[in-house]
Amino acid sequence: MNAPTKIDTSAEALMANAIRVLTMDAVQAANSGHPGMPMGMADVAAVLYNRFLNVDPSTPNWQDRDRFVLSAGHGSMLIYSINHMLGYADMDMDQVRNFRQMGYRTAGHPEYGHADGIETTTGPLGQGVTTAVGMALAERMHNARFGDDLVDHYTYVIAGDGCLMEGISHEAIDMAGHWGLGRMILLWDDNKITIDGSTDLSTSTDQKARFAAAKWHVQEVDGHDREAVAKAIEAAKADPRPSLIACKTVIGQGAPNKAGSHKVHGAPLGAEEIAATREALGWTWDAFTLPQEVYDAWGAVAARGKAAREAWEARLAASDKAEAFKASISAPDADALAKAIDAYKAKLSAEAPKVATRKASEMALDVVNATLPNTAGGSADLTGSNLTLTKGMGPVSKDNYGGSYIHYGIREFGMSAVMNGITLHKGFVAYGGTFLVFADYARPAIRLSALMGLPVTYVMTHDSIGLGEDGPTHQPVEHLASFRAMPNVNVMRPADVVETAECWEIAATSESTPALMALSRQNLPCLRTEHVSENRSAKGAYVLREAEGARDVTLIATGSEVEIAMNAADLLAADGIKAAVVSAPCFELFAAQDDAYKASVLGAAPRVGVEAAVEQGWGPLLGQNAAFVGMSSFGASAPAGELYKHFGITAEAVAAAAKGLIK
């Protein structure tokens, strides 16, 4: 019923229908997947690629390519179809035919790093849009530094109703509008359908008015009228604001009996409907077989991209900024940072300042930001608490993309997804702060940092009951454990000003692991008063103070509780008990050490773990004859010192626990 009334055989229609057919055939073969979106948005995507988007499959990571983000990641066959037809070398028809199968690049949702031309992992709804905001912001910031010759591209996004219902979309569109990201163009698959049925079941928002309220340029088109779509994209490019194009589409367009229904969203069409769709589209070719004219049409798009890339490379070669540009998109200069941090640590060990580790982070950032020319810092409206703003950083705004400090607003999740986008875009080393407890708000984006292997640094201050009076809503107790449970995250909890510098060195030069730094609100003594050039924190845990003679007990602590462990060791020494103190700023890095090192640190004596948090996750460090001093409930509102006493996290308690193990 929704099939085109006359068969359109122009090249662009063929390009679109090839997306439809590859999609329905691949989903059918997998007996799993989502045909509705790719079929519904095939016309829009064909126009976008055919007339506008510049990518070069022969050099997929050419820096000035346009970015395409499929925020509605369940429609992954859209991008797999397109990338196959564009000629990406790693996306042959065998990949398409084996959609969603073990060992193939064509995962159920687009996975960054699995195949070229996938700019970001999508599927968790709303995040693609927000990650794209980060890419578009990075483009403008990079442009401010290197000019139009070297940085001049667009960020296109396809998003569905789910993306626009998710709360993070509010954060995204507010940021994009505020930052005036005119090169971001959001193509909304406005098909009025969600999984449960009509959008009338769950929303009454006028999306166009909503985007206009956030200072976006807004248009609406028939998403199956290719000329109208092209005109809208042209108008969007011409307007200085970010643009929403509401593309009125029919979900599953092309399937004569199922299009327009939520039943086509996430299930194979079935053999009968597939045959009917071929008939309706006038598509005579077999499954996973495309005519040369389709490849020719898509090949022309790739050729245009290749020419654009070559022209850009010529400009780069001629530019006096070429070296700086290349450095900006390469790994940070780890040697330079190591040298700077070493000199800084020597000074610290001599001066032994007693500061909160959040303050220590600010001090370390002074060194990091002075050494790495392209850090992009920020905070979710807690700049004065997170201490993320260092001297000389100016704010990023639509009037000054040359700034390097981003006021993310009260948007922890949005900040985190934007940092993913900045990191994916390349050009900047991104970090951003909030309170550790609100890492929960950001968690789905931190998970994508980890899954994609993006070295974003999360500066999470106020990391325990040590924040005091703000009370249990603000006091993390389970957050260290919950992020230690997440694969590929370095949870770092430095104990003093020196460890904080070491952790920053690790985080700022990480290649493929995000860092979550848990930092104290309260002041902590400098424990590392003897300078060593070695980054001791890089091994995850180390003996901070060895026992005098054979150990009776090993006290293991992190962050603000290392001081408590040191005091406990003094108490025990007074009773003739020989205790070693191990500082363990990063469990993940310690887990990666060899057994001999681990044994040398942990020793054979009984162990007491100390952390103002739940015990979960301490197992590998504690072993069998062990005790733990920490939290087993939510916190409370009172001055920090009283809370530590109330919850029994004191040197006396640690000493008592040690004695209990020894006797």
Next chain:
Amino acid sequence: MNAPTKIDTSAEALMANAIRVLTMDAVQAANSGHPGMPMGMADVAAVLYNRFLNVDPSTPNWQDRDRFVLSAGHGSMLIYSINHMLGYADMDMDQVRNFRQMGYRTAGHPEYGHADGIETTTGPLGQGVTTAVGMALAERMHNARFGDDLVDHYTYVIAGDGCLMEGISHEAIDMAGHWGLGRMILLWDDNKITIDGSTDLSTSTDQKARFAAAKWHVQEVDGHDREAVAKAIEAAKADPRPSLIACKTVIGQGAPNKAGSHKVHGAPLGAEEIAATREALGWTWDAFTLPQEVYDAWGAVAARGKAAREAWEARLAASDKAEAFKASISAPDADALAKAIDAYKAKLSAEAPKVATRKASEMALDVVNATLPNTAGGSADLTGSNLTLTKGMGPVSKDNYGGSYIHYGIREFGMSAVMNGITLHKGFVAYGGTFLVFADYARPAIRLSALMGLPVTYVMTHDSIGLGEDGPTHQPVEHLASFRAMPNVNVMRPADVVETAECWEIAATSESTPALMALSRQNLPCLRTEHVSENRSAKGAYVLREAEGARDVTLIATGSEVEIAMNAADLLAADGIKAAVVSAPCFELFAAQDDAYKASVLGAAPRVGVEAAVEQGWGPLLGQNAAFVGMSSFGASAPAGELYKHFGITAEAVAAAAKGLIK
């Protein structure tokens, strides 16, 4: 500079200034806290309470009271001041004087359960607004069942810029507009200030246009013009839509030198400015001393509330629905449910259906929903996947609040905060579904369920790599651990159709602990084919199959991996190794058992844990001579069976691990 130009001594001005003075004095005494918001919104709050809001401090939980939610929870002194002056028995001046001190009810942020008249815990921004949406929805749903005589109240919210920047606010206002919650009135503290400085730093959204786009009634007033505020609230009540009143205020109003600046947001004013404020306000009374005329004015508000409560009680006494009404706001009928579940379990054990536990959940919900008359179900747009909709449930909409199934849309966080609000309101037993991996989106609200002790049930399906092709963005591996780390959450992962029924019985009758049910997408055999009336899952773990003779090994598993453990026990038996199998659907409930029971279940033999998730959290069940078969990385996209093999979670691997421990 921002002080009132002439001193206003009418009773209402005194009421407002008393909030200001108590706030600044309490924050100063604590040397910690947030004076800016309570001082800025004091006039609005005085008008709201003085002329509109009905509460009765002598019967704080009177069901038909108006609800007041301080979404900007950092302004907690606003509600403490008011509740003190209204005469709440547990909020004497000693509480105010000891703001933020150990053992007092006046926590840094308002904590539900700490003091009467605190309707919800707030502080994590954006959630108060959304929880209020749940309260306002519950009010209409309850009204649909019991009529205007018994249910006829308003939900008032004070929110700041932070609440409106957080993404969840989008979910909240879209839901409220869609559901037509005309009795929800949101007073926005529109002071143009956030912690980092002017709102111009981080937002350009036209909030009034944004709310209008979501079908709200929108007004703007001078928040220091009490007559204008009163008129706006009247107009808001008269309009059938939810209402936003943008109250243009000066943060810290009353402090002559600091008002209007972000510096007054979260720090004490200091003795000098406090003296200047007293001078500017014409306030001659000492700290923590109020004149009788202030108590008289607030006392009149309390008296009006008391009269309203008494009139309502008379209507309730005369109502033929009185018994049903009282039952609806009381604990669910646990005896009836136990009986129904027992009969249902007997049938299951006889028929032994092989179904996914998500399907088993639907089947159990058929029993729960038929037995408890007031369940309110829903899903974040995954109804057909979560299987949360049972026969006879109609959708809730603005045209039919008599429905009992809520289409929450693609809003996991919003759904969860709304369920908190429904539960706090009373009248319904709330549950809602999404995929387990998206529990991350909802996590900050689940934390508030746990912190407040609200028995919300989270129906989290697709609970492991067993979901197959959707791939790593959709496959939880760390989620069980991350929620087991959170205090006061029962993480339940039933192994079959019988355990699922038992878990539902526990969840639906829980008094103060939320349940997170992790349910499989894939079919699982019925393992409990012998009927016992006892709810075995209630002990958290139990011996599903004892070894024949002394145990050589104990295999412990949860959910879909119990089948694997059973098969491994068969493999081991074939080799003459005697293995017991323990099913452990809820670690938290098991941790609450006595040592003798734990020892009887876990035994003295070596143990192998099996769960398609990370090992973290298994320590207490495994002990020292143990192995774990599970995940240590993110998942992949492929059919489920292949994934289990790929990641080595098989009966063969479990048997091999067992042998490794025994030899």
